[in-house]
Amino acid sequence: MPLRNDPGSAPSPATVVLRDAAILDVETGEVSAPRTIVAHAGDIVEISTSTRTVAGAEEFSVAGTTVLPGLIDAHAHVTQASGDFAEILSWTPAYHAARTARELHRMLLRGFTTVRDMGGADTGLRRAVEERLITGPMLKVGGPIFAPTGGHALTRVVDGEVEVRRALRAELRDGADHIKLTLSGGVISRMRIDSLGFSEAEIVAAVDEAHLAHRYVGAHVYSAEAVARALRLGVRTIEHGNFLDEECLALFLERGAFYVPTLATFWAIVEGHTGRHLDPDARAAVVEVFERGLESLALADRAGVRIGYGTDLHGEGLAFQLEEFRIRGRVQDPLSVIRAATVVGAEIIGEEGRAGIVREGARADLIALDGDPSQDLSLLSSGTALRLVLTDGQPIRLDGSQRRRTT
Structure with a gap:
């Protein structure tokens, strides 16, 4: 799949949805049950168990990965x-x-x-x-x-x-x-x-x-x-x-x-x-x-x-x-x-509560990895486990995840 948001490319939709996201809480080390993450205009606006359709959003399935802050x-x-x-x-x-x-x-x-x-x-x-x-x-x-x-x-x-x-x-x-x-x-x-x-x-x-x-x-x-x-x-x-x-x-x-x-x-x-x-x-x-x-x-x-x-x-x-x-x-x-x-x-950097954490109200800066890096740090050091990067609500990299646009 081509990279999103290369210079000169069309902007991505304002709303992005990640489905089946197992979220690593970097403060406690706990990994959540699958959640839906909704990002809009660069921020995380919802983390829930909802399966409802979000009109006009670009959706990604991140099932089987661990989602953590960028x-x-x-x-x-x-x-x-x-x-x-x-x-x-x-x-x-x-x-x-x-x-x-x-x-x-x-x-x-x-x-x-x-x-x-x-x-x-x-x-x-x-x-x-x-x-x-x-x-x-x-x-x-x-x-x-x-x-x-x-x-x-x-x-x-x-x-x-x-x-x-x-x-x-x-x-x-x-x-x-x-x-x-x-x-x-x-x-x-x-x-x-x-x-x-x-x-x-x-x-x-x-x-x-x-x-x-x-x-x-x-x-x-x-x-x-x-x-x-x-x-x-x-x-x-x-x-x-x-x-x-x-x-x-x-x-x-x-x-x-x-x-x-x-x-x-x-x-x-x-x-x-x-x-x-x-x-x-x-x-x-x-x-x-x-x-x-x-x-x-x-x-x-x-x-x-x-x-x-x-x-x-x-x-x-x-x-x-x-x-x-x-x-x-x-x-x-x-x-x-x-x-x-x-x-x-x-x-x-003075961005506590906005960066470095996955919660509602934080920046939609996220990554998804195959596996849990809190149990195996090599998942981060190797770089090969990375499947998705979301920066300021924009999807940058997607390898193997399923994507679809809702209407």
């Missing part, structure tokens, strides 16, 4: 379709947009109906998805990554409280959903991984500006020192954080902050899928970062820290967006990993 990747880079940053800089804006549109569509076909971009995507790209000019997940964007002189990664450099406030005010005025700061070095960076980025005064200024706009700051950090510093200064989401200690765990709980590990990006390097240009010493360092990241995830999970699902993949690595499920399954139970990619992700 997935949320809380740390992605949708504009980085190449792992070679120099190549990305050589692209024209039109070509870059076309490559990005293709990656967004692929993410949707993996079951990701919401993505929080953590460096690169702007409000124009978010608008293009909202207006259905391109097919992709709902986007939360923060524009460029902000770093001090000598800081990590391809970023916008700002120094001093005045520059920080001026730069953030411009992004927030233009509609940024969040702000990202690099508060330490990185794995592939000229700035040492244990170095600290920005002064405390600069971080406080950034957090203040985000709060004034009713937004928040997420921080790229690795060492326990950098994580604890960020949390004490009001950062809301910790990205990566591969070297946590007990102080970090206590601060997460005290401040109500979120932890977003991104283990898939290190796994991809360790397995040779990306980072082929790295020398042996750098590759050995990545192995340690990956293993320590697994240990930190296990510690945070046991401590009750709120953990989101992130991947931080680039270029060829984007194809492994679902691998994070398998990796986390090494140290977490399946339902905890599923919660990270649904209900906790929704809290991170």
